[in-house]
Amino acid sequence: MSGGSRTVRNRVAGDPVPGNPATGDGTAGEHAMVELRGVHKSFGSLHVLRGVDLTVEQGQVTVILGPSGSGKSTLLRTINHLEKVDRGSVRVGGRLLGYRQVGDRLHELSEREILRQRTQIGFVFQSFNLFPHLTVRQNLTEAPLSAQRRPRAEVEALATRLLERVGLADKAEAYPRTLSGGQQQRVAIARALALEPALVLFDEPTSALDPELVGEVLEVMKYLARSGTTMIVVTYEIGFAREVADTVVFMDAGLVVESGPPAQVLDAPRHERTRAFIGKVL
C-alpha cells in the first residue's frame, strides 16, 4: 500500500488529522511517527536488543517478523516505554519518550507523565487483557474518562461507533468472559482506538486464537490499515504482511537483519537468515 491514499489515521473514530502524539502540538507531519536509533536493552546478562534502528512514517503499517526470542515483543514494549532502553533513543511524533529535554540535559518524566504519554499509543496484546469486571462498553470508556478526562458524552458516543465498527454493537453490555477469543480481541482493538491514539502497537494479536477466529480480527486490522492508522504489528501472519504492510522488518538476535516492502523481504530476501525463516513459516 506504499504511496496509497491513506492520509488520516483512525477514520474509524471520526477524528481529525493527528498532531504530535506526545505533545499534541500538531507537529507530527514534520517527523517520522516512530524513530528508534541504536536501541539496546538487556535483561541481566541477556542482551536482547543490540542496536535497533527503526523508522515508521505516519499512516504506515510495519510488520515485524522474526524467530521466537529475537526481541520483537521487547522492541514493541520500548516504543511505549513499558521497557526502558539502556542505550539509544525512542522518539514518537518527534518527541523523546519518557524524557523531557531541557537544553542538552534529559530529565526523566514522572510515572504519571509517562502514563499520560502512553495513552497516545494503543497496545493490543496477544492475550487481550480486558478488564474482566467491566462490561465491554466500560472497557472502552474507562481510560478515556479517567486517564484522559474527556467528556462522558463524547466518550460514550465514540465507544458506540467503535463497537459498531468492530461488529460488536450488540455486545456492549456483555462481560468479556462471555465472548469468544476473536470477539474479545476485537473489543481490545476498539479499546485501544478509544484513546484516539496516533499509533497502535499489536503484539501477536491472533496467536492466542483458534484458527477459525483469526480472520475476523485480521479483517478489523485491515480496515484500520486502510483508514490510515499508523500500526506496528508483530505477527507470524505472512498473508497479512503481504497484503497490508508498507514495510516488513525481519529481526534476528536483537537486530534488524533487513527491512523493505513485502515483495522484497518476503519474496526476494537478501539475507540467508531471512530466507531460512521465511522458508519455515510460509
Ligand SMILES: Nc1ncnc2c1ncn2[C@@H]1O[C@H](COP(=O)(O)OP(=O)(O)OP(=O)(O)O)[C@@H](O)[C@H]1O
Ligand atoms: N522482563 C524480562 N525479563 C527477563 N527476560 C526477558 C524479559 N522479557 C523478555 N525477556 C527475554 O528476552 C528475549 C526476547 O524476548 P521477546 O519476548 O522480546 O522475543 P520475541 O521475539 O517477541 O519472542 P516470541 O516470538 O517468542 O514472543 C527472550 O529470551 C526472553 O526470555
